[in-house]
Amino acid sequence: MTATLPASVELLDRALEYTHSRLAEVRGGLLDRPTPCDEWRLSDLLLHMEDSLDAFTEAAGGQVMVHLTLGTEGRIAAIEEKACALLGAWARPGPGDVLVGGLDLASPLLVATAALEVTTHGWDVGQATAPARIPADLAAALLPVAHLTVAPVDRGVRFAEPVRVAPDAPDDVRLLAFLGRT
Incomplete structure (x- = not known):
């Protein structure tokens, strides 16, 4: 797991x-x-991705609020713009720990969690359009983040149950399996 904010921003x-x-x-x-x-559906996922990018960007200001997003027109352009804003927000000095729903989270873990969310949903988008494996080095860096942030109480709510794979399976396969994806 990345221990510094710059390492998490690079991830x-x-x-x-x-x-x-x-x-x-x-x-x-x-x-x-x-x-x-x-x-x-893909349209639902894109709405969720946009909302997630907003939340992680807000976290760079020290607190996350809940917003509702409507409509799908211009969704990809909005997601790409928000992705750039997210990276920019965390590339400058951050607030330190961030208050999220009453939880106080360390910035490096929060940014690494954003990387996990972005990558996982990028993979999901690919499954609906043009599948592509998660790069091995990215998957290897995200595995410890997933194990740190996905708790048993998240199963059935935010994530499916883990899927069994061989212990020597590639890191991307193990990451997706841990997140309940095949």
């Missing part, structure tokens, strides 16, 4: 780069395609 940059390539495959006619997330 986030790699996650955004991977996800940007997956978003480049999204076309209007694909928005009704299913994703690996049960009962979610």
Whole structure:
């Protein structure tokens, strides 16, 4: 797990780069395609991604508020703009720990969690459009983040149960399996 904010920001940059390539495959006619997330269409996932980017960007200011996002027009452009804003917000000096829903989180862990979220949903987008594996070095860096941040209480709510894979499976396969994806 990355221990410093600059290391977490670098991890986030790699996650955004991977996800940007997956978003480049999204076309209007694909928005009704299913994703690996049960009962979610690609349009639902894109709305969730935009909201997540807003939340992680707000966290750079020290606190996260809840916002509702409506509509799907211009979604990819909005996500890409917000992804740049997220990286920019965390690349400058941060607030230290961040208050999220009453929890006090260390900035490096929060930014590494953003990288995990961005990468996972980038992979989800790819499954609905043009699948591409998560780069091995990115997956290896995100595995400890996933183990630190996904708790048993998240199962069935935010994540499916882990999928069994061989212990020597590649890091991307082990990461996705831990997050309940196949």
